[in-house]
Amino acid sequence: MSTSTPAVPTPPGLTVLCVGNGDAFSRSRYSTSLVLEAEGHRLLIDCPHPIRKMLAEADPRLDLGDLDGLLLTHLHGDHASGVEGWAFAHHFGLQRRGVLLAHPEVAEPLWPAHLQVTMRDLLGADGPRPPMTFADYFDWRPLGEAQPTRFGPFEIEVRRTYHHIPTFAFRVRAGGATVGYSADTGWDPALFEWLCAADAVVHETNLGPAHTPFATLCALPPAQRDKLRLVAWPDGLDVHAGPIPALAPGQRLAVTAAGWAPAA
Numbered sequence: 001m002s003t004s005t006p007a008v009p010t011p012p013g014l015t016v017l018c019v020g021n022g023d024a025f026s027r028s029r030y031s032t033s034l035v036l037e038a039e040g041h042r043l044l045i046d047c048p049h050p051i052r053k054m055l056a057e058a059d060p061r062l063d064l065g066d067l068d069g070l071l072l073t074h075l076h077g078d079h080a081s082g083v084e085g086w087a088f089a090h091h092f093g094l095q096r097r098g099v100l101l102a103h104p105e106v107a108e109p110l111w112p113a114h115l116q117v118t119m120r121d122l123l124g125a126d127g128p129r130p131p132m133t134f135a136d137y138f139d140w141r142p143l144g145e146a147q148p149t150r151f152g153p154f155e156i157e158v159r160r161t162y163h164h165i166p167t168f169a170f171r172v173r174a175g176g177a178t179v180g181y182s183a184d185t186g187w188d189p190a191l192f193e194w195l196c197a198a199d200a201v202v203h204e205t206n207l208g209p210a211h212t213p214f215a216t217l218c219a220l221p222p223a224q225r226d227k228l229r230l231v232a233w234p235d236g237l238d239v240h241a242g243p244i245p246a247l248a249p250g251q252r253l254a255v256t257a258a259g260w261a262p263a264a
Contacts, residue, residue, distance in 0.1 A: 008061045010037040014175035014255045015263050016202065018247040019058045020048060021231045023206055024078035030054050030249065031078035032232040034181065034202065035067070038174035039153040043101070045071045045170070045181060051082035052089070058250045064089050068152055069099035069141070072106055073183035074167035075114060084115055087137040097139040101151060103158055105166035107140050143168070159194050161185030163210050171198050177255040184232070187212045196224060200255045202247065204232035205239065218242045227259060 015037045020030030031048035035058075044067045048054070055062045070086060073079055090098035100107060111134035119137065122129045134140070143149050149156045157171040163184045169191060170181045180198035185191060186209050195201045205214045214237055217228065222243075230246040233239045239246045247253075252263040 008059075008066050010040050010042065011252070011254065011263050012175070013264075014038045014172075014177045014179060015252055016179060016200075016229075016247075016255060017058055017252045018231070018249050019044075019051075019054045020249055021233075021247050022078075023232045023234045024076065026235050028235060031081075032204070033079075034231075034247075035062070036071075036154065036172055036174070036179065041152040041154065041174075042067045043069055043071050043151070043154060043172070046073055046079040047082040047086050048078055048080070049082035049085060051086055054249075059252075065094055069101050071156070071170065071172075072100060072102040072110075073170070073181075074106055074163065074165055075110060076165065076184070079184070080110075080114070083110070084118060087115070087119065091137055097135075097137060099141060099151075100138045101141045101143055101149065101156065103143045103145075103166065103168045106168065107138075107142065110134070111138075148173075159191060161191060162188045169195060171195065175255075177257055179255045182212070184210065185212060186210050187216050192224075196227060199227070199257055200229070200253075200260045201227045202231055203228050205230050205237070206232060206234055207237075214239060214242065217244055229253070229260065 017035040019033040022029030022031050034045040036043040047070055087098050120131050143158045153174045155173040158168045161167045161169050161183050167183050169183045172179055178198040180195035180201040182203040205212050225244050228244045230239050230244050254261040254263045
C-alpha cells in the first residue's frame with residue numbers, strides 16, 4: 001500500500017481546499033473535511049471515511065503523505081470515522097506515526113473509547129505482536145484554550161463550541177492571514193464574534209439546536225456574511241438560494257487580509 005506521492009507544491013499564502021461539504025446523513029456528498037495549505041505544509045481538518053478517496057477526488061495529486069497533520073474537532077463519526085484508516089495508513093504505508101492535533105477532551109477518549117478494540121492487536125510473521133498503544137500510532141500535539149499552538153507555519157487557537165460532545169472551533173493563522181472554522185456548533189454569538197476576528201470563516205449550517213440554523217446566518221449583517229463560506233448542510237437544505245456561498249469539493253480558495261480570494 002502506497003500512501004505517498006511526489007511532493008505537491010502548496011499555493012502561495014494560506015489556502016483552503018474543500019474535501020467534503022456534507023453532514024452526517026448526506027447520501028450524495030462526503031462528510032465535511034478541509035485541507036489548509038501554507039508555506040509547503042498542509043493540515044487536514046477532520047477525517048471522515050474514505051479520506052484517501054476524498055483527497056484524490058478533491059485534488060488527484062494529494063495523498064496522506066502530503067499532509068503534515070490532522071486537526072480534529074470532535075469524535076462524531078462524520079468527522080472522525082476515517083481516523084482508524086488514517087492511522088493504519090501511516091503505520092503500514094508511511095511507516096511513521098500520524099501527527100494528531102486535538103484538544104485533550106478529544107484526543108484522550110479516542111483510543112480507549114473508539115480505536116483500541118480494532119487497533120491494539122496486530123499479527124506479525126511469528127504470531128501476535130505485543131499490544132499496540134495510542135502512542136504507537138499517534139504523535140499527539142495537545143491543543144489548549146489558554147494559548148495558541150504553533151505547528152510549522154500554522155498558529156492554531158481553539159474555542160469550545162455548543163454541541164452534543166466536546167467539540168472545538170479553530171482559528172488558524174499562516175501566510176499573513178487567518179481562517180476560522182466553526183466545527184459543529186449550535187448558534188453561539190460569542191463564538192461567532194471570536195471566529196469573525198479571522199479574515200475569513202468556514203461555518204457549518206444545519207437544523208439545530210446543536211447546529212447553526214441557515215436562517216440565522218442569512219440574517220447577519222452583509223459585512224459578516226461576506227466572511228463566510230458554508231459547509232455541512234443536510235441534503236434537503238438549499239443553501240444556494242441564500243446570500244452566503246457554499247464550499248464545493250475540490251474548490252480551493254485563498255485567505256487574505258481582505259477575506260476570500262481565488263487561489264493562485
